[in-house]
Amino acid sequence: MSSARPQKGLNLISLSVTLPAELARAVETARQTWATAGSTARLWRQDASLWTNADESKWLGWLNIVDQQLAGLSRFKALAAEIAEDGFAHFVLLGMGGSSLCPEVFSITYGKQPNAPQMLVLDSTDPAQIRALRAKIDPARTLFCVSSKSGTTLEPNIYMQYFYEETRKIAGDRAGHHFIAVTDPGSKLEGVAQGLGFRRIYHGVPSIGGRYSALSDFGLIPHAAMGLDTERFLKRTQLMVEACKNGETTANPGVSLGLILGTAATQFGRDKVTLLCSPSIHDLGAWLEQLLAESTGKQGRGLIPVDREPVVAPQGYGKDRVFAYIRYGSDSDPNEAVVAALEKAGQPVIRLVLKDLYDLGQVFFQWEIATAVTGSIIGINAFNQPDVEASKVATRELTTTFEASGSLPTEQPILDQDGMKLFTDKANAAALLGSGTATSGGLIRKHLDRVKAGDYFGLLAYLPMFPEYEAALQEIRLKILQAKQVATVLGFGPRFLHSTGQAYKGGPNSGVFLQITCEEADDLAVPQQKYTFGIVKAAQARGDFQVLADRQRRALRVHLGKDIKAGLARLHDLVCAAVAH
Numbered sequence: 001m002s003s004a005r006p007q008k009g010l011n012l013i014s015l016s017v018t019l020p021a022e023l024a025r026a027v028e029t030a031r032q033t034w035a036t037a038g039s040t041a042r043l044w045r046q047d048a049s050l051w052t053n054a055d056e057s058k059w060l061g062w063l064n065i066v067d068q069q070l071a072g073l074s075r076f077k078a079l080a081a082e083i084a085e086d087g088f089a090h091f092v093l094l095g096m097g098g099s100s101l102c103p104e105v106f107s108i109t110y111g112k113q114p115n116a117p118q119m120l121v122l123d124s125t126d127p128a129q130i131r132a133l134r135a136k137i138d139p140a141r142t143l144f145c146v147s148s149k150s151g152t153t154l155e156p157n158i159y160m161q162y163f164y165e166e167t168r169k170i171a172g173d174r175a176g177h178h179f180i181a182v183t184d185p186g187s188k189l190e191g192v193a194q195g196l197g198f199r200r201i202y203h204g205v206p207s208i209g210g211r212y213s214a215l216s217d218f219g220l221i222p223h224a225a226m227g228l229d230t231e232r233f234l235k236r237t238q239l240m241v242e243a244c245k246n247g248e249t250t251a252n253p254g255v256s257l258g259l260i261l262g263t264a265a266t267q268f269g270r271d272k273v274t275l276l277c278s279p280s281i282h283d284l285g286a287w288l289e290q291l292l293a294e295s296t297g298k299q300g301r302g303l304i305p306v307d308r309e310p311v312v313a314p315q316g317y318g319k320d321r322v323f324a325y326i327r328y329g330s331d332s333d334p335n336e337a338v339v340a341a342l343e344k345a346g347q348p349v350i351r352l353v354l355k356d357l358y359d360l361g362q363v364f365f366q367w368e369i370a371t372a373v374t375g376s377i378i379g380i381n382a383f384n385q386p387d388v389e390a391s392k393v394a395t396r397e398l399t400t401t402f403e404a405s406g407s408l409p410t411e412q413p414i415l416d417q418d419g420m421k422l423f424t425d426k427a428n429a430a431a432l433l434g435s436g437t438a439t440s441g442g443l444i445r446k447h448l449d450r451v452k453a454g455d456y457f458g459l460l461a462y463l464p465m466f467p468e469y470e471a472a473l474q475e476i477r478l479k480i481l482q483a484k485q486v487a488t489v490l491g492f493g494p495r496f497l498h499s500t501g502q503a504y505k506g507g508p509n510s511g512v513f514l515q516i517t518c519e520e521a522d523d524l525a526v527p528q529q530k531y532t533f534g535i536v537k538a539a540q541a542r543g544d545f546q547v548l549a550d551r552q553r554r555a556l557r558v559h560l561g562k563d564i565k566a567g568l569a570r571l572h573d574l575v576c577a578a579v580a581h
Helices: 019-034 039-044 059-072 073-086 100-110 127-136 152-177 188-196 217-225 230-243 252-269 284-296 335-344 359-376 386-405 427-433 442-448 467-484 499-508 532-549 566-581
Strands: 002-007 014-019 090-093 119-120 142-147 179-183 200-204 274-277 304-307 320-330 349-354 415-418 422-423 456-461 485-494 511-518 553-560
Touching: 002 188, 014 059, 014 252, 019 039, 019 127, 019 252, 039 073, 039 359, 039 467, 059 073, 059 230, 059 359, 073 142, 073 217, 073 230, 090 100, 090 127, 090 217, 090 230, 100 119, 100 284, 100 359, 119 127, 127 152, 127 532, 142 217, 152 179, 152 304, 152 386, 152 532, 152 553, 179 188, 179 217, 179 467, 200 217, 200 467, 230 252, 230 359, 252 320, 274 284, 284 304, 284 359, 284 499, 304 422, 304 485, 320 335, 320 386, 335 349, 349 359, 386 532, 415 442, 422 442, 422 566, 427 442, 427 553, 442 553, 442 566, 456 467, 467 485, 467 566, 499 532, 511 566, 532 553
Parallel strands: 090 119, 090 142, 142 179, 179 200, 274 304, 274 320, 320 349, 456 485, 456 511, 511 553
Antiparallel strands: 002 014, 014 349, 415 422, 422 553
């Protein structure tokens, strides 16, 4: 084992690593190669040849965004003052993926600030989840932020239609006064916002993609709106920006991290990045998941981030992982003993320690640099997301069919038993349906038997992201982890479609997926549309599965009834029986 000294700088988060000797030597070689080629300078020059020499240079606006934001601090302070003066009780962020995950991290990490509204984030088309958020707020005392880079993303647009109508019922012609927008200049959303009389429109930077937008207005307008000190946040982040310009790779926190991740994945098959975040920053993994998966998971290559996975003993893990332990220094964290045991067992461990919760911006920028470096080593364009677009197209085709005919295309389950229906495509059905009478338990067992060493298992749940359902799914996840000793991931749809879904479809074909859908107990209309939120969610799940099948992924869909709790309990029992054979 090789243990590197922590990288330290004035008020920088610390980085230290413990690597197996062979990996440490390979990383050192990668450092020398990177330095000899002057690659850090090439990165900052926005040299597309560092990746695939395609359009990468058009997507590197995030490199200089911190200085630009510091120069425009007045608008953040003005927004915060305006919100405080109007006495809003809630600030509701309506977005998906790159426009919602960073604000969610802020909301959960910092909590409600004194004399400022509580921030809530909506990034689900599930009717029950939308109703749950609606029940928490009074639209008359709520400021809504519609956040969409392109301005054409389906989900934020239909959220806006729903909540604008709910607000109009109360505020009448002043409904627009309760809305702001963050979008790229000239987008469709900008025109709609102007037409509806939104109180403010903030612009993103066209050269910054969604997952790299945390330090642009997509992250910082919500940051300011919830009463946080955005100037302090940016000035702390600026320290990391300067450190990541250092041509000496051992003193460059972002490049160092990227060289480790890229080398471990390409030379040692350690392409599962297991994220362990201490309690105060536990939601950070949701943002990191998108950055890593959507940036690197394409052309059959890339990193698979593993977030919030139940912890097991070191011997329960394979040799296909790198562990990233991100800790807030003031936390008392049970993961500390787990990480020490992993290091002792010879697993590669990266440790990052934040001294202050305002160091989150440093984490964002360090990992953005690291992800760009990793993409260069893997040899992919770290800034596009081709398979996300494929899912959007499939969903749009299904919703268009519904608009025309009043129903989604019919589909035939391969089995209807035990109060649940099982669906899959022809290729997966051929692999799962053998001779004899099929049972739900038997098909789930055969599906799980396809999980081999080096694979990962994914639960893709198109259910409300409620704590009781997440706990039930985590129990299922733990059973798979213990029985198969492979990495496991859990995503709630449709939010993961704009995040990890890219890697599941475009990354290494090492995933075995169990998609979970349900009957809608009480659907919800979308104003101005024929389809409902439940129809949209169903179309997204079916579009998602279609692209998984098109990419020849091993996938099975379990459709539960209206009683989700009972359905998950039954599924848990079937999984337990399947892995016990």
